[in-house]
Amino acid sequence: MSSPADRLRRLLAQPGIRVMPGCHDAMSARLIEEAGFDMGFMSGFAVSAVRLGLPDTGLISYGELLEQGSNVCAAVSIPLFGDGDTGFGNALNVKRTVQGYARAGFACIMLEDQVAPKRCGHTQGKAVVSRDEAAMRIRAAVDARNEGADILVMARTDARATDGLDEAIARCKLFRKLGADITFLEAPESEEEMRRYCAEVDGPKMANLIEHGKTPLLPPAELEAIGYKIAVYPLTQLNVAIKAMRAALRAIKAGGRPDVMDFEELKSAVGFPDYYDAEDRYRG
Template identity: 40%
Template sequence: MTDAGAQLRELLERDELLVCPGVHDPLTAAVADAVGFDAIYMTGYGTSLSKTGYPDAGLITMPEMIDNAATIQERIDVPLIADSDNGYGNATNVVRTVREYIKAGVGAIHIEDQTFPKRCGHTKGRQVVPREEAVGKIRAAADVRDERGEEFVLIARTDARGTGDGSLDEAIGRVNDFLEAGADVAFVEGPTDEDELERIGREVDGWLVYNFVGDLGSSPYVELEALESYGFDLVLFPIASTLSTIANVHADLAAFAEDPVDAMRDIDDAFNDRPLGSLHEFSGFPEVVEWEERYLPEEDQEKYEGSLGDDLEGE
């Protein structure tokens, strides 16, 4: 693929809201890519839950997050926006964090101003570092972007609105400072109603993100047309695939516990009703066969003669 950051910047420069579903691994990313989106988001909560079995409470490490991001970006044909939590330390840690995400090839990351260990931006108990420290971390991230990947998109997030004594004034002040320090996009986490969204759009001078978490968090359900009218440029649906996975797997396995054979028929039918081809086609087996035909000795193709199973050729 072409440079993911450059692709993402072109999308942000369009005069329309960019909608990004959240995914938590290469499989859910492949599904999102098959549906067709201009950009995809890697959720930190879903990554933590899928890779460790634990929630977004600072329990996942930088290498685990970057490995997931790199593998997802490799699997899809559109830019990936990746969660990078709080940069995994102070400003010097942020230098390495941003370098590693740029090497991973993703289009963008967002860095927040929470303390360590951080937690989901829609749970109680969050704390933020002093504003000066947070600005220094964004300045460090911006310098790495300028040195290592100019098209890479840096999203700066504040969780100040959700702290015990947080205010919208403080949150808006922080993201404007982040933009001045070199961030490309501003991200105020946790606005509580549409009046706050309208004010953010009015008082923040830069590209804007809205984090659409639904019933999981404190921010409102809002129509996309309203977000556009307030001045937002990008909307993330971070836990879309994670909630869908949990809910649907639970429903299917509950049915499986009652009658495995009938449940398996229903699962097969549900998959076959989707425009994905067979599981082998969706997963990329035809491409593997193509690699074998192109690069392996001709006698290696003899393994297919007389063997049983899907022919793996695709449509």
């Protein structure tokens, strides 16, 4: 069988934009595949929220993300992107992070140029490292890939918020020269900025679509026309899950009954029918 990275390379070589929902655990990853999407993204924001109940401000560790990622990748057959934050240290840490994500089963790792501890790209208080240090991280990641880690490298910059669009574009160009497979200029604030990024940077590019965030929520067809290859919706599942759980809890608190799926449907969603089929196969 081909590797997750090989499957992702083939998808990216096909015409058209790829739409990629975000997940935070094995169940939400399975729902992405069940819905017919051909790739998904494990969001560090979402994992920090569901695993720790804490904001995406650099509080979650490499080990916690890696463990969550191993479970997420094992639950699906579609290629997944994994949020690698800042790489968790110097060049050798970055290489170890890339190698670990490849072993966990990710098809691509996202690495960013924020100062550690990092924070969500659509929140306040961001800071980025120097261009030289940002380049070091991507160089180390590319070295790890070229030395045998079967994984793509997506290089992210948050410099738009701190140093302006010119610097962010310059960093994306540098990341491509260093060998990054995909670039991701975080939080452009207008369609004009998105168009300029796509016009000036070569290779596959990702648009990050956070509901009520800083970037315009353009439809996939329009993003493709601008020049994006991937449209990610990293927090939609987490967003609607929290909203639905709050509504259910309010209903219970008020003495009512929440609107829930049938229990048989719930059992099917988490895999009981497949388990029973396997159990029957091995019954004496």
